[in-house]
Amino acid sequence: xFLIYCPYCKATREEEEFHNAGEAFIARPADPEAASDxxxxxxxxxxxxxxxxxxxxxxxxxxxxxxxxVKRHTLSYRIAGSWTLAAGKALFLQEGGV
Amino acid sequence: MANRYSFWSLLRHGLKHHQSWQPAWKSPRPKxxxxxxxxxxxxxxxxxxxxxxxxxxxxxxxxxxKGWLGSGNSARNTTxxxxxxxxxxxxxxxxxxLKLWEGLSQDLNFNVLFSQRGVMNVGHTLQDMRDIxxxxxxxxxxxxxxxxxxxxxxxxxxxxxxxxxxxxxxVMGASFQPRGGVARHxxxxxxxxxxxxxxxxxxxxxxxxxxxxxENGCIKxxxxxxxxxxxxxxxxxxxxxxxVLAATAGxxxxxxxxxxxxxxxxxxxxxxxxxxxSNAVHAYxxxxxxxxxxxxxxxxxxxxxxxxxxxxxxxHTLSAIVEMFPTLSRVRMNRQWGGIVDVTPDANPIxxxxxxxxxxxxxxxxxxxxxxxxxAGHLFAHTIxxxxxHPINAPFSIERFLxxxxxxxxxxxxxxx
Numbered sequence: 001x002f003l004i005y006c007p008y009c010k011a012t013r014e015e016e017e018f019h020n021a022g023e024a025f026i027a028r029p030a031d032p033e034a035a036s037d038x039x040x041x042x043x044x045x046x047x048x049x050x051x052x053x054x055x056x057x058x059x060x061x062x063x064x065x066x067x068x069x070v071k072r073h074t075l076s077y078r079i080a081g082s083w084t085l086a087a088g089k090a091l092f093l094q095e096g097g098v
Numbered sequence: 099m100a101n102r103y104s105f106w107s108l109l110r111h112g113l114k115h116h117q118s119w120q121p122a123w124k125s126p127r128p129k130x131x132x133x134x135x136x137x138x139x140x141x142x143x144x145x146x147x148x149x150x151x152x153x154x155x156x157x158x159x160x161x162x163x164k165g166w167l168g169s170g171n172s173a174r175n176t177t178x179x180x181x182x183x184x185x186x187x188x189x190x191x192x193x194x195x196l197k198l199w200e201g202l203s204q205d206l207n208f209n210v211l212f213s214q215r216g217v218m219n220v221g222h223t224l225q226d227m228r229d230i231x232x233x234x235x236x237x238x239x240x241x242x243x244x245x246x247x248x249x250x251x252x253x254x255x256x257x258x259x260x261x262x263x264x265x266x267x268x269v270m271g272a273s274f275q276p277r278g279g280v281a282r283h284x285x286x287x288x289x290x291x292x293x294x295x296x297x298x299x300x301x302x303x304x305x306x307x308x309x310x311x312x313e314n315g316c317i318k319x320x321x322x323x324x325x326x327x328x329x330x331x332x333x334x335x336x337x338x339x340x341x342v343l344a345a346t347a348g349x350x351x352x353x354x355x356x357x358x359x360x361x362x363x364x365x366x367x368x369x370x371x372x373x374x375x376s377n378a379v380h381a382y383x384x385x386x387x388x389x390x391x392x393x394x395x396x397x398x399x400x401x402x403x404x405x406x407x408x409x410x411x412x413x414h415t416l417s418a419i420v421e422m423f424p425t426l427s428r429v430r431m432n433r434q435w436g437g438i439v440d441v442t443p444d445a446n447p448i449x450x451x452x453x454x455x456x457x458x459x460x461x462x463x464x465x466x467x468x469x470x471x472x473x474a475g476h477l478f479a480h481t482i483x484x485x486x487x488h489p490i491n492a493p494f495s496i497e498r499f500l501x502x503x504x505x506x507x508x509x510x511x512x513x514x515x
Contacts, residue, residue, distance in 0.1 A: 016410050020400040042500075045499040047350075049353050056400065072400070074355075074403050
């Protein structure tokens with residue numbers, strides 16, 4: 001059980017109010033028609049699944065309903081912060097996009 | 099077998115006051131090089147090593163385990179065994195395993211306490227019952243035993259269950275697989291370890307694999323906490339940590355690791371002699387031979403490697419259990435644990451080759467790996483020995499996620515994933 005800050009509601013709430021929506025910032029192939037089976041399969045199914053810091057999407061399901069980005073450690077479950085998707089992606093790219 | 103267990107050996111050792119029993123398996127120092135290395139000393143890894151040595155004549159095998167044998171998910175599950183899966187591919191896979199379970203104690207000369215007490219999957223809605231009828235029919239066509247029970251028949255087998263009109267989750271019927279059941283999880287690990295060690299497999303504990311050594315697209319060995327160990331063929335069976343290891347060889351897998359929880363109660367007199375599962379409310383329960391109620395909960399919704407889970411997941415499961423079995427409301431829970439399970443998008447495992455020559459993965463078993471222990475080991479051994487999958491595990495390659503030929507058991511396999 002952990003507490004998550006919603007950047008839209010500007011409030012910290014219990015994990016149960018939120019729904020995890022998986023790894024964040026997975027780039028969709030720019031031209032899906034031109035993507036090979038391997039590229040498309042990679043986009044659809046392959047995941048980083050790291051043991052460490054993980055950028056992920058959370059939806060404030062029992063609150064405002066909006067999706068935002070959270071950087072969370074998958075072993076200690078510590079949370080570095082919550083951002084709107086755009087702000088989170090900028091930070092993610094600044095970190096080198098990993 | 100050097101140290102064969104039997105009534106006579108028990109009697110002989112008893113007369114010597116049980117002072118002369120030998121250790122069940124050897125603990126050798128790792129050699130520099132092996133023919134095959136298996137990463138992960140859980141039930142799956144040990145079974146693969148055992149079948150490689152027994153059926154494929156591979157002499158020089160090591161199993162590398164970062165903790166002690168069976169310290170991961172092998173000891174963190176609810177020990178349910180069944181094969182009532184909907185799709186042909188999965189039914190063949192799990193039925194292959196169930197058939198091996200049926201002779202396993204004899205094969206290993208070790209009593210794994212396999213108890214075919216039946217597995218019941220309860221339906222609470224009309225849609226549940228339609229799914230159950232479809233699954234039972236599919237099972238029968240595939241040679242998997244299955245029957246449909248009426249609420250009265252359920253009540254006869256499980257007097258504890260509330261089938262009354264006021265039940266929060268009305269019981270409308272169930273599927274029942276009489277050949278399903280449970281086994282003693284530790285005994286499965288110990289039995290495979292002992293039998294494998296007897297065939298000359300080196301079981302190396304406290305030896306964590308850090309990364310794979312890959313040269314020119316071929317596997318050359320592994321770097322471990324006890325130094326590098328070389329091998330031309332490496333099979334990885336590391337459950338929740340498969341993604342982490344695969345990444346060291348530059349391989350991406352379609353896995354997400356989640357904590358899965360289970361819990362056991364204090365010991366009570368025998369009151370439940372079958373396994374009851376409910377897909378809709380995600381609760382499953384059986385009673386161990388020691389009298390503890392063994393209860394399985396769901397996975398946490400996020401990626402997690404901490405071997406613990408969220409309390410609200412347990413609360414959800416226990417509230418469902420108490421609604422279905424009101425008499426259990428005052429039973430106290432003894433222990434709770436979380437294991438890290440690697441879940442695939444189609445809720446079916448991966449047993450197959452990778453892009454790296456000589457590197458094989460047995461992963462993605464998600465919440466249902468225990469029941470497959472002998473079958474997964476058997477098929478993984480075949481895949482490693484022949485550098486090609488067995489016909490039963492051929493549909494379960496990594497490539498299915500690139501071709502789109504998924505075997506989608508999500509919501510079809512008698513349990514919510």
